[in-house]
Amino acid sequence: MVLITFLAIVGYVEDEAVLLEIEEIVKDCKNIKLFVTPEYCIEASELIRYSDVVIGTGRSYMEGMSYGKFVFFP
Structure with a gap:
């Protein structure tokens, strides 16, 4: 594989x-x-749904959590 x-x-x-x-x-x-x-x-948050992992703070962190993604924050 x-x-x-x-x-x-x-x-x-x-x-x-x-x-x-x-x-x-x-x-x-x-x-x-x-x-x-x-x-x-401008529309970066729209890309979160297509990711497997999100690294971010603030809004990107919250949106990643709402999509059920693995979220890491610095």
Whole structure:
């Protein structure tokens, strides 16, 4: 059995330097994608229903719990 995994990171960029650092780290990882454009961030909560795990605080934490997801908060 082959387990295929994918990590989607969705969020608003608060620090461009941090984004550049993350992009450098994941640039060769085909199973990691960053979704940081406004089109994804405006309705990011709509993507929670399609996830297996949610990492977040505040509203994203509560919405993840309401969907019965595994939720981790920093």
